[in-house]
Amino acid sequence: MKKVPVLKTLYDHLSKDRQIVGLTKEDNRYFYRALDSFDQWQSNVLLGNFSPKEVFFPQDEVLFYFKAQKTILPKDEVKPNVLWGVRPCDIAGIGELERMFNQVGEEGYKDPYFMQRFERTLIVGLACSEPWPSCFCTSVEGSPYKSEGADIFIYPTEDGYLIETPSKKGEAAIQGLDVEEVGDVSQLEADRRRAEDKIEKYNFEGIADKLKLMVDSNFWDRVHNPCIGCGTCAFVCPSCHCFDVSDASRGSRGLRSRQWDSCLYEGYTLETSGHNPRPSGRERWRQRLMHKFSYFPQVFGSYQCLGCGRCGRACPVNINIAELAAKAVEWEEASAE
Amino acid sequence: MSKSLTNSIREEARKILQEGKVDFVIGYGQGDNSMRTQPVFIDKVEDIDKLVWPSFGLINLANYLLRYRTTRNTPHKIGIVAKGCDSRSIVALLKENQIDRDRLFIIGVNCPGMLSRQVAREKAGEIVAASSNGDKWSFETTEGTKEISCFDLMPSNCVACRHHAPVISDVVVGDSIKEPDVEDDGYDSIREFENKPAPERYQYLMSEMSACIRCYACRQACPTCNCDECFVDITQPKWVDKGLEPTDLAIWQLIRTYHQAGRCVDCGACEEACPMGVKLLWLTRKMNLVVRERFGFEAGVDPEALPPLATYKKEDPQEFIL
Ligand code: SF4
Ligand code: SF4
Ligand code: SF4
Ligand code: SF4
Numbered sequence: 311m312k313k314v315p316v317l318k319t320l321y322d323h324l325s326k327d328r329q330i331v332g333l334t335k336e337d338n339r340y341f342y343r344a345l346d347s348f349d350q351w352q353s354n355v356l357l358g359n360f361s362p363k364e365v366f367f368p369q370d371e372v373l374f375y376f377k378a379q380k381t382i383l384p385k386d387e388v389k390p391n392v393l394w395g396v397r398p399c400d401i402a403g404i405g406e407l408e409r410m411f412n413q414v415g416e417e418g419y420k421d422p423y424f425m426q427r428f429e430r431t432l433i434v435g436l437a438c439s440e441p442w443p444s445c446f447c448t449s450v451e452g453s454p455y456k457s458e459g460a461d462i463f464i465y466p467t468e469d470g471y472l473i474e475t476p477s478k479k480g481e482a483a484i485q486g487l488d489v490e491e492v493g494d495v496s497q498l499e500a501d502r503r504r505a506e507d508k509i510e511k512y513n514f515e516g517i518a519d520k521l522k523l524m525v526d527s528n529f530w531d532r533v534h535n536p537c538i539g540c541g542t543c544a545f546v547c548p549s550c551h552c553f554d555v556s557d558a559s560r561g562s563r564g565l566r567s568r569q570w571d572s573c574l575y576e577g578y579t580l581e582t583s584g585h586n587p588r589p590s591g592r593e594r595w596r597q598r599l600m601h602k603f604s605y606f607p608q609v610f611g612s613y614q615c616l617g618c619g620r621c622g623r624a625c626p627v628n629i630n631i632a633e634l635a636a637k638a639v640e641w642e643e644a645s646a647e
Numbered sequence: 648m649s650k651s652l653t654n655s656i657r658e659e660a661r662k663i664l665q666e667g668k669v670d671f672v673i674g675y676g677q678g679d680n681s682m683r684t685q686p687v688f689i690d691k692v693e694d695i696d697k698l699v700w701p702s703f704g705l706i707n708l709a710n711y712l713l714r715y716r717t718t719r720n721t722p723h724k725i726g727i728v729a730k731g732c733d734s735r736s737i738v739a740l741l742k743e744n745q746i747d748r749d750r751l752f753i754i755g756v757n758c759p760g761m762l763s764r765q766v767a768r769e770k771a772g773e774i775v776a777a778s779s780n781g782d783k784w785s786f787e788t789t790e791g792t793k794e795i796s797c798f799d800l801m802p803s804n805c806v807a808c809r810h811h812a813p814v815i816s817d818v819v820v821g822d823s824i825k826e827p828d829v830e831d832d833g834y835d836s837i838r839e840f841e842n843k844p845a846p847e848r849y850q851y852l853m854s855e856m857s858a859c860i861r862c863y864a865c866r867q868a869c870p871t872c873n874c875d876e877c878f879v880d881i882t883q884p885k886w887v888d889k890g891l892e893p894t895d896l897a898i899w900q901l902i903r904t905y906h907q908a909g910r911c912v913d914c915g916a917c918e919e920a921c922p923m924g925v926k927l928l929w930l931t932r933k934m935n936l937v938v939r940e941r942f943g944f945e946a947g948v949d950p951e952a953l954p955p956l957a958t959y960k961k962e963d964p965q966e967f968i969l
Binding site: 546622629 | 678860
């Protein structure tokens, strides 16, 4: 592995011909935005209010403009980006977005808006030596030291930063960077264990199959009770990808755009007839948990929750999805006995 | 968490459940940590200990009564824990015929005031863990440990509160609280703000409203934001565009505020629910002041009085009508 004494060296190297996007502070809020300088970067904050989802899939995005019968595509974005200092759960979240918006096979859906940003972005990950109490990545196949999905991955150590390049793209990007080659990286294993041990572990054993059996379960009758259906959890989630499409026009000119949506909204499944197949929080929360812990694993082989814990932190009534998922497992185990 | 209030609430809840007076009790429960509160619905005496009186409990429980509103014909008899402002919301809902009084059992609480997570975030920064030692809270943040006294963690609405006691209830718990001097109506901060130059006020409010992400948590947290279909969700006709244009955001906030005229009880639930920490109370409190000065009305305080939007008096001020 390679090593640099200070991170700014890597930052400066990458920023030569790329725009760096990292966590910035706006009033009391943290977002992934273009950085003007290394010092602007909020290195102590693990997770922003929003995840880097908005870098690839902004909350409000123009799909095309129209004028009479003509449609005009929005202007292409310019500089290639570096997504700087992303934590492993958020990197995994980007992977989940990719599964949706860059589907495999010829028939697979490819979202051009997502793709144009995704393809030109270099992902620089950063290990979390001090996880937060709300983190639970280790319960969903993640780890605060997982480098998978990143192009470049940084491990903080006592006297500098170890740099790994899991992808060819990452390897190429650090060509010419002044580094020290390090042979013995056994300390990393101990650091990883130390960080992982700080994280609360939940039992999601066999959850995808268990949830399959729980469609009509009484489990759902109560768990949704505190939820006020505000949709915040989906907005802050790195992997929630539902959107709604709307037009804005004046005369024959206008634009079509899309905005994030949430399955916890009452109107999400409301049909034109007035019928709503998910009439209450019961069905809506069942959908949320099923989607993340059963449907997604069944279809794509991975959880659609990466354990960042943002939703529970942002939720006005502090609904903790990990706790709910673990309770579902317990419930099904108890009713199977 | 106050031990004595917690115990009295549990005791009253136990009684009404045991006597079969209600099917369940809606109250406050403990969240992930001492700073978090999660409402609970208790229908078994065994679960009574899940009820607590929280420190950070800026959630208006009357909001949950909308699930059992009169038009939904639900059979439930409901017990509800209500601090001063929640009880005012209950009155507001009763006046609008949203809920039935005879299906409610109200455990009123003489509320000493709540602390706010928004205020804590504003003063301490990004909080990772929190603990309290009586008068002070200690926050572990991304910028180090910070200590803040309880008094400094109160939200603007609790500081200004003049109705700590429930205005409607079937039983009341907690020691009665002396209301501040009537001369001081609690709106001084709003008057101060009004005296700032217009461009400054405009800039401040626009910057707050531009931070909105249109999640509608504010609306969802509010008991009197209870239209079957909110104007902002209606697509035919579309009253306001769906995106994040600052003017659309401002229209959303301003109209929501107007719709609360004579109905907002200043519980602060909207502001506390907002994931972006938008300072919504500047708008609602300003409007409450206008309603009070022009129509002599405060929402949910007098169970008999008709709300200004539901009545007409010849001497109503109307110089603002263009
Ligand atoms: S569901 Fe919650 S914890 Fe899981 S990835 Fe989404 S925001 Fe993070
Ligand atoms: S953030 Fe919480 S209250 Fe809002 S929709 Fe999600 S679970 Fe429900
Ligand atoms: S903002 Fe207005 S229309 Fe929307 S729910 Fe509230 S009162 Fe109703
Ligand atoms: S809760 Fe905050 S962000 Fe959400 S709609 Fe209301 S003001 Fe906007």
